[in-house]
Amino acid sequence: MDSLPLLADHPYASFLDQVEKPARYAGGEVGSVVKDWASVEARVCLAFPDVYDIGMSHLGFKILYKLLNDDPRTLAERCYAPWVDMEAELVKRGLPLVSLESARPLRGFDVVGFSLQFELTYSNILTMLHLGGIPLRAAERGEDDPIVIAGGPTATHPEPIAPFLDALVIGDGEEKATEVALTWTRLKREGVPRRERLVAIARLGAVYVPSLYATRRDPDTGFEVVDRPLVDGIPFPVERALVDLNRYPFPDESPAGGPEAIFDRMSIEIARGCTEGCRFCQAGMIYRPVRERDPEQVVDTVMRAVKKSGQDEVSLTALSTADVSCISPLIKKVTERLTAERISLGVSSLRAYGLEPDLLDELKRVRATGLTFAPEAGTQRMRDVVNKNVTEEQLLETAERVFSRGWGKMKLYFMIGLPTETDEDVRGIVETGARAAGAGRKAAGRGKPVDVTVSVSTHVPKPHTPFQWAAMDTLAEVARKQQLLRDTVRPYRAVTLKTHEAHASVLEGVFARGDRPLADVLERAWRSGARFDSWDDQLELSVWEEAFAHAGVDRAKYLGTLPVTARLPWDHIDVGLEEGFLAREYRKALQNRLSPPCGKVAGTFVHHTNLEDARADARRLVCYDCGVACDMTQMREERLTFLDRLGAHKRSLPLITDAIAAASPEAAASPEAAASPEAAAPPEAAAPPEAAAGAAGEPARAGEEAPSRREEAPGAAGGAPRAARAPQGRGGFRYRFRFEKTGPVALLGHLDVVRELPRVLRRVGAPMTYTAGFHPKPDMTFSPALSLGVISLDEYVDLRLERDLDPAALGALVASMTAASPRGLVFRAGAKLGPEDPSVSKLIAGARYAIAFARSAIGGDAEAALAARCSAALSAASLPIRREIERLAKMVDVRQYLVRAEVGGPEVLSALARAGLAGDLVALDVEVDIRGSGAVKSSEVAAVIAGEPGGAPGAIVPPPHRAVRLELFGRAAPAGSAAGERFSLLDLERARRVKAAPERAAPASLAADAG
């Protein structure tokens, strides 16, 4: 049953708190931009075909959001795929999918731009189009429908999704997003017909408009390939866009403060592209050449981003961060600046092999529980095939070093199903893990536990890689190899084997190398219920089986070995590689031959870390003439300039290890500091913001599910250190703040609010102190958690700030905090606490709620009816109700906690209005006890007073209502005694006179609005 609307004028207001994580759909984050709709020429909806929590971590999305909103001619809003529960609600209610910022349906925008990160999100694109009110197929769209465009890594092999898209931007999206949006809207204003507008868009270059190209069946493979353009003057093949990154500095702000994103930190892209040339990795091929951002610009961006975001962790990201030429001095420079701000630094994908002992010492100092590396293959031959430049000796040396420093765990990532793989290679995966464990056991010493986890996924051959012609293992073969792994691991007790569900990988393989006829399969599967196919618990295999059968499509065709000479369904997309390059690399792979990294000095794997060495080294840089035509002289010069700008002049300059030590002098001084390299940044985002959709998510490796839904992805070469925050114990100065939670923040989980508050304080320049211990946390205590959707006008938090503030400064701080908070988080007052002042959790003895109902929901004389119910409730000896927590039911006697219940008067109705509740309302005004032993929820009070029995035995269903916590208070007499005089939690004089009782707050397990 619907609740009273919590967000005024939002189309989902009446049922938002009935879906999982409602704040995913509410918007209002800090840094979200709501521009005047009428003030711009083009309105773009950036659409991400996965849930908010995943989409919010994608850097390309952030780049385009800022770029389009900074331009006075354009605006950008966001929309993420609705989770299945929300989709069901929208369908049931006939409501459209709307943007987060202005709650407009997708069909109301000029441009809808999808981010194509992963083939298994295609069904969600159809969901979003359908719910957004846009015809599914491009051919069905009318003159007034938005242009539906897409970009991202999978836009480079788009045929299975092409019929649903009007256009795809190939390559970097920074320039094209604005150009496409403005061209489209200008031509529309001029009355140019849709098809001619599409032709004009195609002529912009780096834009593929599928409807303007003819396809034909290739006789060799049976694939439908793109044959020729149907109109003059459009590109064939379509070349990708390539931008100078330094003309587009990475954004220093983006929306934050909603539900927790999968990578909850400030990630800054420091380079695009990669030098390593792993043959399974599409990102390493399609984002060539490696382009590094000016390190001075990176440092400035980091500092501004920290200030604006309030985040306490920054991550420098690239496909292979360790291979960015100036990474060591850059880390040093960044950490010098961050140390003063007590911000942790994460560096994704540092090289795992040949790890310097000093670096491991640093890692160990932060008390990691384990380290993660990605050798990818189990034998040297296989590592040579995939061009993974690492030897087993390096891996074993690393294992020795890891375990000799006291770590008990190490995780290794591998793939099965790689070209030329034999059973020996498969067994080699486990045996490599076992040898690492053996080396580790020796190094760890007798009796020390050693555990090596071997995590094995299935290789998916990807277009535009040397393995694009290779066969993918069938499900039966994957199952056989997984069994072989299980058989092999049996004697090795120190090795833990993890294999991954392969059905999704096979589907990914089909759609990766698929052609246009697969669009029919996709639509059929979607119509039959396919959603979130990359989520193991959502993938419905039977639906896909039926769709393939119905369309008469044989999946095996897409999974076998392809002739190197064949025309392929993605041949019309030119990612910059010369025709023969991939084939040469494929042949080398089949001959077990390595191609050492390009763009580095021949014979080296690590860049010089100082100008002196870099200048002195006149050896040539490796190049394989892949086709992107790097200017090696310019590359060398740019690197010298970067080292110069970072002040990395002399050979004695610190390496990465020293930089990290410098970043964290406190960490060096204390073993308490805690940051787990296992929790260190995985390699988010190194891809560009393709098209208006934005990409730059985690560069999922070939054969892998997006890292967001699997175990934390390793870096290209393993875990990375973070500069640890100084433990501060109980230092600093104590304050109590009173605040309100209304609007979208009332839909935010308690833990999200807990996460957000330290960031608010950092944004306004008032950082908190942290607890001591292995995992230092901001030192704060909140009043009891509220249930989702319960509004509060009286919340409290006790916390410690680094600064001593006089009353005027504290008042100014309170005033500034609201502006730095998500919409609906409003700070009202603050007080400085003395060392002896009892904490808020010891003082809270009760709460007062307004429980509002629509008059129509009560019926008749609503006030009289509620008054009668109140008196019956107060006369009852007990008011039992069934409560379920994590499927465990127990009976709770609400009467034990109910102190007062009456019909709310004008004061309550005015509080409801202040809480944002409108309409013809009638309210209960209730007071309940909050005790250390327990408390009751406002919904339980609403149920026992105004509800009807229903559902399970003992359950009572309240009428649709909305609760507002009006007041939290202490009592001058023990809890449970209504006679005790109430006092405000900011009345410190009074609070000091109360002998602090043992912890009064309700147990956390209740997680309720009263406890």
Ligand code: SF4
């Ligand atoms: S042109 Fe040469 S250096 Fe540049 S990416 Fe290609 S192979 Fe590497």
